Amino acid sequence: MADITTSTEREETRSKGNAHTDVTHAGADSDSDVDTAACAPLLPKSPFITTSDIINRLNTELSDLSSACNNNNGTDMSVSSISSTNTPTSASQQQQPRFELQKRLPDGSAIPATRDETAAADFKTKLEQSAKFVAQLESPHDRHLWAEQQRLVGNEHFKQGDYKGAMDIYLTCLVVKENTPEFVRWFVSL
Known part of the structure; x- marks a missing residue:
């Protein structure tokens, strides 16, 4: 079932035991590094890397690469030629994820996974990571x-x-x- 999916993007690096996050707000006044009125309570970072996290990271990297190719002025011919061979797409199409979790049907076709199926794949990943860690x-x-x-x-x-x-x-x-x-x-x- 777990081909690929999308969910909320998490770009921070995750590691076991990392329980808190430092925050600074760009909109904070100059007298303070953090605008405490604007700060909501922070949840600890998840110690897991889920299927959704990986897919979101892939989609972000591909989007960044696509933007770099589209913004290229022709100085790197190999990137320009790749960019020029693609069919033109609208800005909204470029924002669409390129990867998603899919459910394979008995006839071999695939359909996008539901939110519940995505959550199940993410949880399975968390359990596998926990089991590997605990085994050590x-x-x-x-x-x-x-x-x-x-x-x-x-x-x-x-x-x-x-x-x-x-x-x-x-x-x-x-x-x-x-x-x-x-x-x-x-x-x-x-």
């Missing part, structure tokens, strides 16, 4: 600490009203599921 942890104690850190990140999302994001983070903790009463009590306390 050496002890059950380390896995428990990682799950606790995930729970705290999920709590931040929940506090700020991002219930879907919180649930996704909480569910990634299931990859460290242990068949012990302590783990079950801990997970239920979420």
Whole structure:
């Protein structure tokens, strides 16, 4: 099912354990770096790179490349010739994504994925990344600490009203599921 998709674009680099974002606003007055009245609470960065993130990044890069080709004054003939062989398109067509997640049908054809299918593909990616990371942890104690850190990140999302994001983070903790009463009590306390 997971060919490619689009969603909200995230250009920041993501890494495990990166829980906060620094913000500056271009519209802030000169006395202050940040206009606190204009700042909404920030959610922690997601530690995951989803299918949607990759597709959005590809679409952004292709759009930038297309713009560079269209703005080329002919100094680089190889880029100019590529640009000139394409059919002219309107500005709105150039803004359209070039990649999207598609669902393959039994007859071999493909249709665009729904939002739910895209969300499922993104969540599957998050679980796979969590499982790979947890597999590298050496002890059950380390896995428990990682799950606790995930729970705290999920709590931040929940506090700020991002219930879907919180649930996704909480569910990634299931990859460290242990068949012990302590783990079950801990997970239920979420």
